[in-house]
Every structure is written in structure tokens, then in C-alpha cells.
Amino acid sequence: MKANGYQCAMCGGVFDDTWTTEEAMDECKSTFGEKITESDDLVVVCDDCYKKTMSEQNSNFFVEFEKKLREIIKTHENNGSK
Numbered sequence: 001m002k003a004n005g006y007q008c009a010m011c012g013g014v015f016d017d018t019w020t021t022e023e024a025m026d027e028c029k030s031t032f033g034e035k036i037t038e039s040d041d042l043v044v045v046c047d048d049c050y051k052k053t054m055s056e057q058n059s060n061f062f063v064e065f066e067k068k069l070r071e072i073i074k075t076h077e078n079n080g081s082k
């Protein structure tokens with residue numbers, strides 16, 4: 001399954017989908033461990049935000065970003081929809 005595009009969880013921009021869902025999920029796992037739930041509610045970021053996150057992953061920025069991701073996932077779960 002491939003979407004037409006994705007919305008960056010960081011900057012909110014919409015981009016062409018260049019990854020398959022599996023690839024993105026793989027990347028999420030290697031980046032965030034098992035904290036990302038395996039569901040339709042995949043949280044993705046654009047290349048720019050991704051690089052930014054990776055380059056600052058030991059900083060407070062990364063902590064805040066992870067919090068944001070969790071909030072987004074929680075919101076999706078509460079809504080019970082995609």
C-alpha cells in the first residue's frame with residue numbers, strides 16, 4: 001500500500017511519499033526503538049526535519065520531538081481514525 005503523500009509530523013508540510021510504509025516503519029523503529037506503535041498511525045517527518053532530528057538527537061530538541069510524536073499518536077488513537 002502506498003499513499004500519495006505524507007504529512008511531516010514536525011513542520012506539518014505535505015510531501016510526496018518516497019518511502020513505503022514498511023521502510024518508514026523500519027526507520028522509525030531504528031530511530032525511536034519500539035516506542036512507535038505498529039498501526040496505521042505512522043508518524044513521519046520530511047527529510048529536513050529528519051536530518052535535524054538526527055543531528056541533534058542528544059539535545060533537548062530530540063526529547064521535545066519525541067514528546068510531540070507521542071502526543072500525535074495518542075491523538076490518533078483517541079480519535080479512532082486515521
Ligand SMILES: [Zn+2]
Binds near residue numbers: 010011045
Ligand atoms: Zn518537516
